[in-house]
Amino acid sequence: MSSTATDVVRLLTVKGETLAVAESLTGGLVAADLTSVPGASKVFRGSVTAYATDLKRDLLGVDDALLTARGAVDPQVAAEMAAGVRKALGTDWGIATTGVAGPEPQDGQAVGTVFVAVDGPARADSGSAGGGKVEALRLNGDRAEIRRESVRSVLALLLKELASEQTGNERAQDTERNGGF
Template sequence: MDKTLILRAVSEVGELLGLEGDTLATAESCTGGLLSSTLTDVSGSSQWFQGGVVAYANEVKRDLLGVPEDVLDAHGAVSEEVVKIMAQGVQKAIGANVSVAVSGVAGPTGGTPDKPVGTVWMAWCINGTVVRTKLNQFEGSRDEVKEQTVMHAVNGLMAILR
């Protein structure tokens, strides 16, 4: 991940959020907090970043973010249905009005024929409404999948805020 490039993108997200007085929350699974860490690498992020939930275990997705057990059972943690609820749930839990949620298989283990390593679902939400979802298929090492996820999550924030 090009650190200069991602920090420039995060700075732009911060400016866009600041224009409207918006605040941001994250719900992360496969990135394990890397997205929140990257957001807070930019000075002044405390003006617009409220916080994040690392919902690595399904129990956290269920109990803290409100993902119903039947949705997890029917679709799995790495699914459009789950990231949509995660994005909405983290807004409620933290009190932000903009959110992004990510859930995927970073590897090198854990992949299946239906959801191979590098499969990552993302959802972006504004004021409780999911405005965009995206399925990505990244390649590379575990770190590379996590870094690509962060970059795409930030780029998605720029897209929905512009």
């Protein structure tokens, strides 16, 4: 269990929100890290390990034309995986990993090319329709190291989004308490 996973579970518990995970290259490692945290069942609804490209389309709703044109290792694919698992499992937040752990390149992408994504509720302070965010990574190391760093990165991205949302809500409440100033 990582301290990041512990922090994610704690923040989601405090907020009363839920999480689902869509994984490709990490093959269930993100879900395993989260579920190693005591109390994770309060916030973690489940995961989809969509290793095969057709499962990304069929289970997570990733656009077929996008997959055909760009392959599974793509920032938009990661974003659609996160949104798709959030919708499929009925959660407040969805996170996703897709990339190339090696040993061979895939879809024209080099080993170590990884995209992690977060999709969450709309934030009133940002005016956004949803809390979607994608981070592109270029990771070094062997297959195991790339997968471990992908887990750490997607949880860190979610933690950053949860923390910024909390800060935004606190700002809004403070503004309200101070008469709008």
